[in-house]
Amino acid sequence: MSVIALLSDIHANLVALEAVLAEIDRTEGITGIWVMGDTVGYGPEPSAVLESLRAREAVLVAGNHDLAVATGEGLEAFNGVAAQAAIRHRELMSADERDHLAALPTVLETSGVTLVHGSLRDPLWEYVWDADAARASLARAATALSCNGHTHVPAVFRLDAARVSGRPGAGTVALGQGRALVNPGSVGQPRDRDPRASWALFDAGAGTVRFMRTAYDIAATQRAIHARGLPAFLAERLASGS
Ligand code: ZN
Numbered sequence: 001m002s003v004i005a006l007l008s009d010i011h012a013n014l015v016a017l018e019a020v021l022a023e024i025d026r027t028e029g030i031t032g033i034w035v036m037g038d039t040v041g042y043g044p045e046p047s048a049v050l051e052s053l054r055a056r057e058a059v060l061v062a063g064n065h066d067l068a069v070a071t072g073e074g075l076e077a078f079n080g081v082a083a084q085a086a087i088r089h090r091e092l093m094s095a096d097e098r099d100h101l102a103a104l105p106t107v108l109e110t111s112g113v114t115l116v117h118g119s120l121r122d123p124l125w126e127y128v129w130d131a132d133a134a135r136a137s138l139a140r141a142a143t144a145l146s147c148n149g150h151t152h153v154p155a156v157f158r159l160d161a162a163r164v165s166g167r168p169g170a171g172t173v174a175l176g177q178g179r180a181l182v183n184p185g186s187v188g189q190p191r192d193r194d195p196r197a198s199w200a201l202f203d204a205g206a207g208t209v210r211f212m213r214t215a216y217d218i219a220a221t222q223r224a225i226h227a228r229g230l231p232a233f234l235a236e237r238l239a240s241g242s
Contacts, residue, residue, distance in 0.1 A: 002111075003029045006184040006200040006209070007058075008036035008149025011065070012043030012089065013188030013238075015224075016197040017052060019216035020187055030201070034110065036149035036184070037063025037117030037124075040101065041082065042234050043188050044224035046089045050097055062104035063117040063150065064124045069093065070101035074124065081231045088230060111204070114146040127151050128181065131164040138164070138179045146181045147202075153192045154185030154200065154211050168192075169200065169211040182209050188221075189234075195241035 005024050010017050024030050035058050040046035046069065053060060067073045068086040075083055090098070106123040108115045119126040119133060120140035127150055128134050134157035137146060154169025159179040167173070169185055185198025192198070196213040203210070222235035 002031040002204055003027075004111075004202045004204070005030050005033045006036070006147055006182065006202055007033060007187050008117075008147075008184055008199075009038040009063070009152050009186035009188060010035065010043075010049055010053075011038055011186065011188035012040050012046040012049050013197075013221050014043075014045035014048045014052070015218075015221045016188045016214075016216045017049055019214045020197050020199050020212075021052070021056070023212070023214050027201070033058035034113075034115055034147065035060045036115055036147055037061050037104075038065045038149060038186075039063070040069045040089050040093070041065025042085045042230075044221065044228045044230065047093050047097055050093075050100065054100070059108065059110050059115070060104050061108050061115045061117055062101065062106050062124070066101045066104060067124065070098045077125075081233055085230055085234060088228065092228070109143060112143050112145075113202075114141050114143045116146065116148050118150045119148060120146065128155075128157070128183070131157065131166050134166060134181050135159065135164045138181055141179055141181075144179050145175060145202075146179070148181060148183050149186070151183060151191070152186035152189055152198075153183070154198050155183045156209060157181045169198075169209075172208050172210040175207050175209060184211070189238065190241045193241050195239060
């Protein structure tokens, strides 16, 4: 059975993505890469990150930042820093790249797993922070496993009978028989006070998810953010992982 690398919220952080891809290449048995949105936005290298994922035939869904960069949709809902970065990315990316982002599905079922950025109740915008939000998403899932992103905090919620239990995403978690929602955290801008890139490995045969952290050269990404003329806050927050 296959092992899939789960990535989300890469946010144009090429150095972080390349560190994760190097670890993927060192790990036996990984057969695919699934990305739960926000491939661009915030970071310095939107085009290179998208090209890297396309070259590896990664499966992508759209995040709110992807559509804001591609079409301007939702830009008015962004805070100032996010909007500045999205507008900058619109300049940096080619029309072909923006068309590729605009064409991404917001919900995708692949190999019996549902991928979405936010939740199945609100695919682009809802943050699943608690059991109630997880329950609402899981109730709409047509598959046992759903994967999301958007919060930048790794987590897993499991529905057993009528009860939803949530826990932080760390270590190896057995998914069990009921429905589950897995968020691998953020590759490019983690917000759980651990600045290392956050991602996960889904082992379909074993029915487990293993949460992963990968160190990368944060200072290199910070320099690139400054060189692009992006807001300094976007560089600063990477050091603290918040
Ligand atoms: Zn994001």
